[in-house]
Amino acid sequence: MEPLTEHRQVSAPVVYGFLRLVGVSAARQEALTMSLAEYCRSHELQLSGLFTDRDAAPGPSSSAFTGLLDVLALPDVYGVVAPALSHLGPKAIAADRGRRIEAAGSRLLLMRRPCPAHPSVSRSAPARRRPGTPRVLGAG
Numbered sequence: 001m002e003p004l005t006e007h008r009q010v011s012a013p014v015v016y017g018f019l020r021l022v023g024v025s026a027a028r029q030e031a032l033t034m035s036l037a038e039y040c041r042s043h044e045l046q047l048s049g050l051f052t053d054r055d056a057a058p059g060p061s062s063s064a065f066t067g068l069l070d071v072l073a074l075p076d077v078y079g080v081v082a083p084a085l086s087h088l089g090p091k092a093i094a095a096d097r098g099r100r101i102e103a104a105g106s107r108l109l110l111m112r113r114p115c116p117a118h119p120s121v122s123r124s125a126p127a128r129r130r131p132g133t134p135r136v137l138g139a140g
Contacts (some may be wrong), residue, residue: 013078015040015109016071017050018064020087036081039111045081053089060089060096072104079107 017036021029033050040047049071053064071077080101088094101108 012044012046014048014076015045015079015081016068016077017047018053018068018080018082018087019050020053020089022054022056032083035083035111040081043109045078045109047081048077053087060093060100065097069100069104072101072106077106079109081109081111084110084112 017033017040019029019032019036021032024032029052036050037047039045051064051068053062055062055064068080072080082088085094085098088097098108
């Protein structure tokens, strides 16, 4: 019988982190950096570097984002990890940067997914369930 994949020497997919930290405290920066590292560890990703954008002026290019695009051209890079889409910049810039990441052949992995603009189910009232039906956690 073959050993499980977890027991074989396989390399984790290589990713790079991206943070937009404009006017953020050192403690907040450290917390975000640690959460990126923990996310990558728990998802079996190899965090190979972290790019930090501190440019307050909105624009599609920054030295951090340009550097990120440069490393995405390297072989065997799987993608980019960010805490949320807002770390790529304001909405229009974030959308453009997301397209540029995908155009480079990489995936954009967000630790927090964007909330839908018009949720189909109201989140204000708790869902009712019949007695005896199991509650499904983490679905969705």
